[in-house]
Amino acid sequence: GDSVVQTEGQVLPSEGDSLIVNCSYETTQYPSLFWYVQYPGEGPQLHLKAMKANDKGRNKGFEAMYRKETTSFHLEKDSVQESDSAVYFCALRKLMNYGGSQGNLIFGKGTKLSVKP
Amino acid sequence: DVKVTQSSRYLVKRTGEKVFLECVQDMDHENMFWYRQDPGLGLRLIYFSYDVKMKEKGDIPEGYSVSREKKERFSLILESASTNQTSMYLCASSLRATLDTQYFGPGTRLTVL
Numbered sequence: 001g002d003s004v005v006q007t008e009g010q011v012l013p014s015e016g017d018s019l020i021v022n023c024s025y026e027t028t029q030y031p032s033l034f035w036y037v038q039y040p041g042e043g044p045q046l047h048l049k050a051m052k053a054n055d056k057g058r059n060k061g062f063e064a065m066y067r068k069e070t071t072s073f074h075l076e077k078d079s080v081q082e083s084d085s086a087v088y089f090c091a092l093r094k095l096m097n098y099g100g101s102q103g104n105l106i107f108g109k110g111t112k113l114s115v116k117p
Numbered sequence: 118d119v120k121v122t123q124s125s126r127y128l129v130k131r132t133g134e135k136v137f138l139e140c141v142q143d144m145d146h147e148n149m150f151w152y153r154q155d156p157g158l159g160l161r162l163i164y165f166s167y168d169v170k171m172k173e174k175g176d177i178p179e180g181y182s183v184s185r186e187k188k189e190r191f192s193l194i195l196e197s198a199s200t201n202q203t204s205m206y207l208c209a210s211s212l213r214a215t216l217d218t219q220y221f222g223p224g225t226r227l228t229v230l
Binding site: 009041042043044045046049089104105107108109110 | 121150157158159160161162165175207209218219220221222223224
């Protein structure tokens with residue numbers, strides 16, 4: 001079945017460190033890929049997305065490249081800030097099929113980013 | 118801005134009680150979703166709806182039901198609450214044409230004693 005795997009439950013970089021948060025996916029179709037971010041006390045919100053292979057999503061200094069050959073969508077940032085601290089969810093959606101469950105998002109378990117000042 | 122509101126931020130109920138969680142969105146979205154969020158398990162889909170009076174089961178529907186009588190409102194019902202339903206419940210909505218961007222409410226933290 002379709003799945004999204006985030007290998008780290010929590011990462012603890014210091015401010016100014018570079019960051020990679022891993023995301024791998026498994027599906028029989030060519031999905032669209034997303035990162036959602038959840039700040040404390042809030043619901044998740046869309047952070048960035050890539051709709052097809054070799055697309056790169058970008059937002060607020062974060063980037064993620066849709067790599068079909070390695071079925072990955074890792075989230076990267078050159079220099080993290082304390083304000084980036086949040087929970088990050090990777091998600092996939094298969095090609096849109098009007099109605100039914102094919103259009104639903106499938107989420108990973110989330111990675112908590114705690115940036116030390 | 119899209120706004121998704123949930124009726125309560127915190128709720129405490131007793132085992133066996135019937136619990137209603139309400140969600141309202143103000144952007145005329147066709148699609149609405151209910152998730153539960155548990156530490157280490159991420160977001161799991163309970164039920165979703167693509168239209169008024171329409172509902173479909175998600176990945177973990179057991180013990181829950183839903184109601185969508187109006188386009189803007191989607192209710193989650195726990196017929197007889199149990200302690201294993203203690204969780205954070207998140208509602209979301211999206212436009213039919215852009216199923217990718219889901220807009221989430223702030224969540225309801227439900228504790229069942």
